[in-house]
Amino acid sequence: MVNFIRRMERKENGMLNLTVSESLTSILFQIFIGGIGGFLIGYAIRKIFKVALIVGVVVFSLIFLAYTNVIDVDYSGLSDAVSSIIKAVNPALDVLTPLLAHTPFIASLIFGLIIGFKKD
Numbered sequence: 001m002v003n004f005i006r007r008m009e010r011k012e013n014g015m016l017n018l019t020v021s022e023s024l025t026s027i028l029f030q031i032f033i034g035g036i037g038g039f040l041i042g043y044a045i046r047k048i049f050k051v052a053l054i055v056g057v058v059v060f061s062l063i064f065l066a067y068t069n070v071i072d073v074d075y076s077g078l079s080d081a082v083s084s085i086i087k088a089v090n091p092a093l094d095v096l097t098p099l100l101a102h103t104p105f106i107a108s109l110i111f112g113l114i115i116g117f118k119k120d
Contacts, residue, residue, distance in 0.1 A: 031108040038112025046117050 066073040 034106065034108030035112035038109035038114075039116035040112075041109070042113035042116025042118075044116075045113075 062071070062073070065071045
């Protein structure tokens with residue numbers, strides 16, 4: 001609370017005058033959070049890719065069986081199911097936009113993502 005009051009006292013001409021250490025602390029915090037978040041996202045993407053590979057093989061097998069007339073596929077129902085999944089995922093993309101608005105956060109997120117993706 002004391003730091004907030006000091007910052008308000010230093011506010012001049014509508015701009016907040018931060019010291020170098022305060023600015024550096026803010027940037028380092030964003031880099032740290034972005035790096036940890038990127039690592040976790042990269043690790044999760046790697047695990048999701050493994051599951052997606054298995055699902056892809058199953059879907060390819062079903063398409064092959066439908067092509068050889070072993071099974072019958074309701075393509076309109078499949079199209080409706082895929083459309084509902086896409087509509088459910090779309091709001092999640094709107095949440096990511098404000099998170100990726102800061103450059104230090106983006107850079108450390110990408111770095112952590114790469115490390116998390118390669119880790120295992």
